Amino acid sequence: xxxxxxxxxxxxxxxxxxxxxxxxxxxxxxxxxxxxxxxxxxxxxxxxxxxxxxxxxxxxxxxxxxxxxxxxxxxxxxxxxxxxxxxxxxxxxxxxxxxxxxxxxxxxxxxxxxxxxxxxxxxxxxxxxxxxxxxxxxxxxxxxxxxxxxxxxxxxxxxxxxxxxxxxxxxxxxxxxxxxxxxxxxxxxxxxxxxxxxxxxxxxxxxxxxxxxxxxxxxxxxxxxxxxxxxxxxxxxxxxxxxxxxxxxxxxxxxxxxxxxxxxxxxxxxxxxxxxxxxxxxxxxxxxxxxxxxxxxxxxxxxxxxxxxxxxxxxxxxxxxxxxxxxxxxxxxxx
Ligand code: AHG
Ligand code: MN
Ligand code: MN
Numbered sequence: 447x448x449x450x451x452x453x454x455x456x457x458x459x460x461x462x463x464x465x466x467x468x469x470x471x472x473x474x475x476x477x478x479x480x481x482x483x484x485x486x487x488x489x490x491x492x493x494x495x496x497x498x499x500x501x502x503x504x505x506x507x508x509x510x511x512x513x514x515x516x517x518x519x520x521x522x523x524x525x526x527x528x529x530x531x532x533x534x535x536x537x538x539x540x541x542x543x544x545x546x547x548x549x550x551x552x553x554x555x556x557x558x559x560x561x562x563x564x565x566x567x568x569x570x571x572x573x574x575x576x577x578x579x580x581x582x583x584x585x586x587x588x589x590x591x592x593x594x595x596x597x598x599x600x601x602x603x604x605x606x607x608x609x610x611x612x613x614x615x616x617x618x619x620x621x622x623x624x625x626x627x628x629x630x631x632x633x634x635x636x637x638x639x640x641x642x643x644x645x646x647x648x649x650x651x652x653x654x655x656x657x658x659x660x661x662x663x664x665x666x667x668x669x670x671x672x673x674x675x676x677x678x679x680x681x682x683x684x685x686x687x688x689x690x691x692x693x694x695x696x697x698x699x700x701x702x703x704x705x706x707x708x709x710x711x712x713x714x715x716x717x718x719x720x721x722x723x724x725x726x727x728x729x730x731x732x733x734x735x736x737x738x739x740x741x742x743x744x745x746x747x748x749x750x751x752x753x754x755x756x757x758x759x760x761x762x763x764x765x766x767x768x769x770x771x772x773x774x775x776x777x778x779x780x781x
Contacts, residue, residue: 452478452616452627452636465622466604469531469553473580474604477557478616478627478636480525481576481608484518484562485629488574488610498569506541507758514568515539518561518576532557534589536757538726543757545590555603556581556595560726563607564692573611575694579730580604592757599729599750607730609694617643617698619737624701645740646704649767651686653696654708661712665745665777670708693722697731697765701738706766708774710745720744720760724752728763741771745778 456474459465466474490497501511519539526532530551535544538560546552557580564574580603587594606618614629616636624643627636652673659670676684688705690696696707709722722728732742732749742749742765752761764774 450638452618452638455625455627455638459620459622463622466620469555470580470604470620472529473526473531473553473555473557474606474618474620476525476529476531477522477578477606478608480522481614481616482629482634482636483521483525484514484576485608485610485614487517487521488514488568491571505539507538509565511539512562512565512568514574515562515565522557522559522561522576526557529553531555533583534594535559536592536595536725537561538723538758541758543590543592543595552589554583556583556589558595558725558730560723563694563727564690567690567692572692573609573690573695574692575607575609575698577607577694577727577730578605579725579733595725595757596754598753599724599732602729602733602750605730605733607694607697607734609698611695615639615698617701617734619734621737624734624738626701643701643738645701645735645738645767647739647768649700649704649706649770650683651688651699651703651705652708652770653687653689653700653705653766654710655689655691656687658712661714662710663713663745665774665780666708666710669774669777693727693731697735700740700766701734704767706770706774707763709763711762715760718760720762722760722763724749724754724759724761725757728752728761731763732765735765739768740766741768742766743771743775745775 456471496513501513501516503511528550531553535557560577583589604620609615616627626640628639672680673685728749735742744762
């Protein structure tokens, strides 16, 4: 069997397909290495120093940080600073973009990331992950200011996520479909285990935090209400529900066996616009989902077309199996 490591996959994307250049290849390799370090820290759990528990601080969005949120953010910054492939970085855990120190050369890419997704699951030993997005720094833009990062998701040149679960996985797209790599823990390398992932267009499974039901808008109330009526309702069949509360795990299930994921607008959110973050969560996941033949929408607009107004902007997210997402979008139009 031909064993294709992440390095070899990337070399082939560069040399044979001309999809990526040497800098983007290095960037993805460095991101993968940082994910390995995070996986090792998570694997230590209660045996490690400073892995489990609260950090005792809040991030820019007023959310309590876990020790692992802070540690993962530091691992990402440190790993990506010195390679010369980046112009700048932005993270869910930092108020402002992170400048590349002067002592290192600067590259043309911008890296945006959610260093630890699913924080509420860290202490209970349930899958968490890391999400990343890569943009080009616009000509003449200052990568230390947020304006350089305010590009629509359709401008992403690569995106991916790691899942730290029973196995550590890296799911990646450089705009040439979606590939999944499994970490070989003995060798310490990511090995290609699935290629050309495709989300089935139809599904009988949905993912939403039902405890927020009373706060949803009418189109989402209608959609979920119809699913819950099962075979006796308008859909004429039963639907199953799953909610891990780690977006990486919920999206990974959808990439594996289909499904639809919703984190919709909520009456309590007011001007906030949603829960999930456009630049660190919604955009990279939507890029992956579309590359796998699925759809991603706010309910009113394709997520990848949203023009960001702020670094930490939030949006409603509805993504997964194409026909279900289209139905929910249609319900929004009928209001
Ligand atoms: P993060 O840990 O990066 O803040 O993200 C958590 C997100 C996402 O992973 C998940 O889908 C959602 O929040 C869960 O929210 P609820 O706890 O409201 O269900
Ligand atoms: Mn997250
Ligand atoms: Mn996070």
